[in-house]
Amino acid sequence: MTDNVKKHETPLLDELLKGPWPSFVKEFKTLQDKKAVANDLLGQLEYSYKTKLGYWKHGGIVGVMGYGGGVIGRYSSLAEMFPAVKHFHTIRVNQPAGWFYTSKALRTLCDIWEKRGSGITNMHGSTGDIVFLGTNTEELEPIFEELTKEGFDLGGSGSNLRTPSCCNGQARCEWACYDTMGLCYDLTQTFQDELHRPQFPYKFKIKMAGCPNDCVASIARSDLSIIGTWRDNIQMDQSAVLKYASDGLDIQKIVVMNCPTKCLDWNGKELKIDNSNCVKCMHCINVMPKALAPGKDRGATVLLGSKAPIIEGAMLSSVLIPFIKLEPPFKELKDVIGRIWEPWAEHGKNRERIGEFIERVGKGNFLEEVGIDPVPEMVKHPRENPYIFYDEYLEDE
Amino acid sequence: MSDELKINVEGVGELAVDEDGFIEDPGKWSEAVAKHLAGTEGVTELSEDHWKLVNYLRNYYMEFNIAPMIRKLCKETGFNLKKVYELFPSGPAKGACKVAGLPKPTGCV
Ligand code: HEM
Ligand code: HEM
Ligand code: SF4
Ligand code: SF4
Numbered sequence: 001m002t003d004n005v006k007k008h009e010t011p012l013l014d015e016l017l018k019g020p021w022p023s024f025v026k027e028f029k030t031l032q033d034k035k036a037v038a039n040d041l042l043g044q045l046e047y048s049y050k051t052k053l054g055y056w057k058h059g060g061i062v063g064v065m066g067y068g069g070g071v072i073g074r075y076s077s078l079a080e081m082f083p084a085v086k087h088f089h090t091i092r093v094n095q096p097a098g099w100f101y102t103s104k105a106l107r108t109l110c111d112i113w114e115k116r117g118s119g120i121t122n123m124h125g126s127t128g129d130i131v132f133l134g135t136n137t138e139e140l141e142p143i144f145e146e147l148t149k150e151g152f153d154l155g156g157s158g159s160n161l162r163t164p165s166c167c168n169g170q171a172r173c174e175w176a177c178y179d180t181m182g183l184c185y186d187l188t189q190t191f192q193d194e195l196h197r198p199q200f201p202y203k204f205k206i207k208m209a210g211c212p213n214d215c216v217a218s219i220a221r222s223d224l225s226i227i228g229t230w231r232d233n234i235q236m237d238q239s240a241v242l243k244y245a246s247d248g249l250d251i252q253k254i255v256v257m258n259c260p261t262k263c264l265d266w267n268g269k270e271l272k273i274d275n276s277n278c279v280k281c282m283h284c285i286n287v288m289p290k291a292l293a294p295g296k297d298r299g300a301t302v303l304l305g306s307k308a309p310i311i312e313g314a315m316l317s318s319v320l321i322p323f324i325k326l327e328p329p330f331k332e333l334k335d336v337i338g339r340i341w342e343p344w345a346e347h348g349k350n351r352e353r354i355g356e357f358i359e360r361v362g363k364g365n366f367l368e369e370v371g372i373d374p375v376p377e378m379v380k381h382p383r384e385n386p387y388i389f390y391d392e393y394l395e396d397e
Numbered sequence: 398m399s400d401e402l403k404i405n406v407e408g409v410g411e412l413a414v415d416e417d418g419f420i421e422d423p424g425k426w427s428e429a430v431a432k433h434l435a436g437t438e439g440v441t442e443l444s445e446d447h448w449k450l451v452n453y454l455r456n457y458y459m460e461f462n463i464a465p466m467i468r469k470l471c472k473e474t475g476f477n478l479k480k481v482y483e484l485f486p487s488g489p490a491k492g493a494c495k496v497a498g499l500p501k502p503t504g505c506v
Contacts, residue, residue: 061417061491061501065439068488075416087416158490159467197478197488199467345468 007032008043012050028120037118037134040082047078062089062137064144067196070154071140087136091117092129092155093147094188097181098168099124108150116143126221127205128165129155159202159351161194166208167215169228175285176210177228177298178326184208186330191337200341201348201357211294212282218306218317223354224337225303225317226326230295233275234284240291241271255284299325302333304340305355315355322377336370343369406433417491419501423458426498438485438492447484447496450474454497464494464502 016025031038044055060073072090079086093109109130113119118134125131135143144154155163164187167173169180187206188195194204207218210228218225245251251271256264263277264284271291273284285292302324303317320340324333340354343366348357358366367374403411404418409429413421418437420426431451435443443451453474457465467489471477476484485492490502 059501061419063487063491065486066482068482068490073417193478197482198490199478201466350466 008039008046010042010046013042013046031119035119036084037088038120040084041088041118041120041134044076044078044082044085047081056088060089062140064140064154067154068198069157069160069196072157073137085134088118088134089137089140091132091135091140091143092125092127092157092163093132094153094155094163095124095128095130095165097166097184097188098171099128100168100171105150109147109152112143112146112150116146127155127162128207128216129163154196156195156203158198159200160196160198160204161191161200162203162205163195164188164191164206164208165216167210169208169210173210175213175228175282175294177230177294178210178300180208180210180228182328183226183326183330183333186328187334187337190334194341200345202351202353204341204354206337208300212280213286219303220306220314220316221308222306222317223304224340225306226300226333227303228294228298229280229301229323230298231323232295232297234273234278234295235293236271236273237291238270241288242269244288244291249288251288255287258283299323302336305353305358307353307355311351312356317355318380319377320372322375336372339370339372404433404437406430409433415501417495417501419495420498423498423500426455430498431496434496434498438487438495440485440492440496443496444484446476446480450476450481450484450493451497454493454499458497458499464490464499 010025013025016023025042028038028042032042048054055076055078057075057077060075062073063069063071070092072092074088074090076082076085076088096105110119110121113121113132116135116139117132120133122131122133132143147153164184166180166184167176169176169178171181194200204224205222206224206226207216207222208226209216209218212227212229214225214227216222218227241251245268249255251266255271256266260281260283261277261279263274265272265274280294285294300323301319302321304320305315306317307315321336326333343361344352344354344357347361348354352360363378364374402414402416402418404414404420405411406429409425409427412425412430415421418434420430420434432443435441435447440447450470453470454464465473467478470489471481481489481493485496494502
């Protein structure tokens with residue numbers, strides 16, 4: 001920052017420095033002397049607090065050659081007061097699967113961003129991407145060139161496939177029922193065109209969790225949620241169960257009573273599981289990780305349709321395929337993905353998420369288009385209204 | 398406001414554009430304007446295929462007051478997405494719609 005530019009006073013924002021929690025104000029202030037953009041960002045936010053109005057314009061269209069997504073264009077409407085944030089574009093950078101970096105890779109990213117942008121990052125955004133906050137239109141091509149030279153690429157934005165993201169699965173977690181990172185990388189490579197060149201009615205997110213704990217919250221945050229599961233019996237070590245009991249764990253109260261389908265039985269000496277009624281909620285395994293583990297016949301459940309509320313309310317994903325084996329090259333899964341995109345891309349309305357589309361056309365019609373037979377696992381909740389007539393009834397008459 | 402941006406098109410004069418370079422008044426569009434805007438999107442020469450796409454967009458916009466969805470565009474022009482990006486490397490929304498003088502497509506994140 002040049003000397004003749006004054007540091008903005010921020011008495012209201014400074015309130016956010018009080019208290020024991022982390023504060024973005026503190027982080028921005030570490031850059032305030034170095035970066036005019038950080039100073040003006042604080043200035044504009046303070047001004048917003050004073051007037052209780054927002055001053056960011058929505059809906060810029062900027063990007064790099066060859067791609068239709070990856071950059072979110074934003075402009076300040078107070079450019080005269082805060083010239084350094086006149087442009088404040090966000091760049092999404094495709095994160096490595098499972099968010100593993102070498103420190104060298106992190107330094108490379110930060111060096112590029114400090115040179116060509118605000119230096120402010122969000123690791124990571126809700127899409128999973130590395131988020132670079134705040135740069136000018138002129139810097140976009142140079143940033144893209146420097147990132148790709150180092151082996152990075154932009155992520156998705158707009159009406160395209162968003163950057164697929166996954167839990168760190170088998171890299172760190174013994175509960176992973178498939179190789180989430182392997183699948184995430186593979187899907188990212190397979191669907192490069194869908195990722196960079198918007199061609200859908202609206203965004204499409206894929207998130208992969210290795211087990212039903214769903215550490216990436218795929219069931220609530222992705223149109224396509226791929227959640228690891230098993231179809232044989234929970235693996236159990238009775239002696240380790242007894243050890244938990246002798247160490248003071250109240251198995252009856254903490255484990256058995258909290259099983260959602262009441263399929264556990266504990267007599268003080270032995271734990272029994274009625275596996276046919278287990279819904280794989282992970283509760284017993286989470287409480288006794290040394291004694292219990294997911295079964296050996298592992299794969300995933302594929303669910304469809306979740307989204308956050310914008311126009312319609314929030315939705316959770318619901319079952320499309322109860323169990324699928326996931327081994328490279330993941331042919332069956334990719335085939336299904338192509339088939340679910342087809343009717344939605346063809347008949348979806350502008351800005352209609354796939355979950356909303358299925359609600360509108362009806363799940364039956366959707367399944368017919370996709371060529372998947374309905375199964376009981378797809379039922380979201382039992383029927384409540386007896387005055388429903390099924391197709392067969394009507395045909396009989 | 399400081400963001401009253403203008404472009405100067407030969408034979409046409411000054412035209413107001415927004416900060417992303419889209420012309421503010423779609424009624425002021427002409428072929429000369431299209432040629433000028435193409436230059437800002439990395440297109441040096443407008444071929445017959447470029448015009449086919451541009452004219453399709455303009456006609457669609459005049460009829461429906463909105464830009465077509467991308468799938469429709471591909472189907473009706475016979476260009477696949479790859480071809481569209483070959484013609485307009487900055488893409489159908491930022492490139493082709495801008496050159497066709499359509500208002501900026503609604504921003505999406
Ligand atoms: C008083 C002001 C602010 C408040 C109270 C606030 C609050 C929040 C909250 C609660 C989240 C969600 C965190 C999470 O669930 O992980 C969030 C995310 C975020 N914030 Fe802020 N924020 C503020 C200012 C800012 C500013 C000034 C910027 C940018 C310059 C910013 C950029 C972001 C980004 C990029 C995310 C991540 C969004 C995502 O992951 O979906 N925030 N903020
Ligand atoms: C009416 C105003 C706005 C609405 C309704 C809105 C809505 C949204 C939504 C729905 C997302 C999530 C998109 C996704 O799933 O990819 C998002 C992300 C984002 N928005 Fe906004 N937004 C608004 C204004 C702004 C403004 C003024 C800025 C910046 C100056 C901004 C910066 C961002 C950024 C950086 C993200 C990406 C966060 C991430 O990927 O972690 N938005 N916004
Ligand atoms: S979702 Fe399951 S497999 Fe993935 S990290 Fe979490 S607990 Fe482990
Ligand atoms: S995983 Fe959940 S449903 Fe299955 S036995 Fe354990 S607690 Fe019960």
